[in-house]
Amino acid sequence: MSLYENSVILAPMVRIGTLPSRLLSLRYGADLVYTEEMIDFKMLKTRRVVNEMLNxxxxVMDDGTVAFRTCDAEKDRVIFQIGTCHAKRALKVAKMVEKDVAGIDINMGCPKTFSISGGMGAALLKQPDLVKEILTELTSNLSIPVTCKVRCLSTVEETVQFCKMAESTGIHALAIHGRTRDERPRHKCKHSYIQDVARELQIPVIANGGSSDIKKFSDIEKFRLACGASSVMVARAAEWNLSVFRKEGPLDKLELIEEYIKLAVDYDNHWTNTKYCIQQTLGSEVQTEQGTQLLASKSPEDIYTVYGMMDYYNSVHERHQLYLAKQQEVEER
Ligand code: FNR
Structure with missing residues (x-):
């Protein structure tokens, strides 16, 4: 069975879709996890480094910033999303990560000015020839599956036509967000557009855009059925609570945050990203005393103190320090 069939998927989300969130989603029951969108130009400035301390x-960028971190635990389940408007550049980036990820996705839905002005994201919905070129370049030259994530066009006919064109390039699946480029989350998700695309395509269609009505795992299946799709991709409902992927029901946010922090510590996630992800999980609860303390935090230690996780942090930090000291010893010999 294809990776993309009958799957519940963590959607690509800038800043949210970093390693700790992806691993936690998988632990809770997601079948696949998409990375945040990585812009091709930025990825081309990185080099691949095996980090033996963290496994x-x-x-990594020249200044030491980690643009993308992955690990074995997600290797067969992580889909790398590229922001691009150029076939050769997209292929170069895909080749860089081909051995480390399960699939490549091209973002054709982002409506942000940065993407549109660069000819990326939803701008591609108006460039079918370029889309064909990019997807064909990838499907012809990669050993891993290729997908794209689109939005609705202005009519259902145009939407189906665009998706069929994408399908003809040999992609393995197509995700569709049931809103047009100009629509925002307050607008209703167009289930009927997704239904028509799912009916017309032979490859698995992944429905997206249902988070306003997704509070628990069973709501994900309801959304899938309403769209007649093969799979569902969840963004905001997971941003608010990653345990939405648990069949047994979502966890209390505090319990979830503790599990999240452990992974953030284990994988040395940048603390500002950790803080942002916890903030998004808290939502309006950020007004509580603990939330206020989180907002005021100015270091990783501040965050871990708020959630009583300093002992955990210290034990991992000590292990890392020992590893680094041993490495230095070896190098000095
Ligand atoms: C997004 N979305 C998004 N889409 C994409 O293709 N690449 C990306 O990097 C991002 N980044 C992103 C960040 C955040 C914080 C949000 C909330 C959304 C769009 C997202 O994947 C999805 O298409 C929409 O949110 C609709 O799905 P939901 O939220 O109704 O499940």
Whole structure:
């Protein structure tokens, strides 16, 4: 069975879809996890480094910033999303990560000015020839599956036509967000557009855009059925509570945050990203005393103190320090 059939998927989300969130989603029951969108130009400035201390593979910028970190635990389940408007550049990036991820996705839905002005994201919905070129370049030259994530066009006919064109390039699946480029989350998700695309395509269609009505796992299946799709991709409902992927029901946010922090510590996630992800989980609860303390935190230690996780942090930190000291010893010999 294809990876993309009958799957519940963590959607690509900038800043949210970093390694700790992806691993936690998988632990709770997600079948696949998409990375945040990685812009091709940025990825091309990185180099691949095997990080033996963390057991990760890192793509690192010259200044030491980790642009993308992954590990074995997600290797067969992680889909790398690229922001691009150029076939050769997209292929170069895909080749860089081909051995470390399960699939490549091209973002054709982002409506942000940065993407549109660069000809990326939803701008591609108006460039079918370029889309064909990009997807064909990838499907012809990669050993891993290729997908794309689109939005609705202005009519259902145009939407189906665009998706069929994408399908003809040999992609393995297509995700569709049931809103047009100009629509925002307050607008209703167009289930009927997704239904028509799912009916017309032979490849698995992944429905997206249902988070306003997704509070628990069973709501994900309801959304899938309403769209007649093969799979569902969840963004905001997971941003608010990653345990939405648990069949047994979502966890209390505090319990979830503790599990999240452990992974953030284990994988040395940048503390500002950790803080942002916890903030998004808290939502309006950020007004509580603990939330206020989180907002005021100015270091990783501040965050871990708020959630009583300093002992955990200290034990991992000590282990890392020992590893680094041993490495230095070896190098000095
Ligand atoms: C997004 N979305 C998004 N889409 C994409 O293709 N690449 C990305 O990097 C992002 N980043 C992103 C960040 C955040 C914080 C949000 C909330 C959304 C869009 C997302 O994947 C999805 O299409 C929409 O949110 C609709 O799905 P839901 O939220 O109704 O499940």
């Amino acid at each position: 990760t593979v890192d793509f």
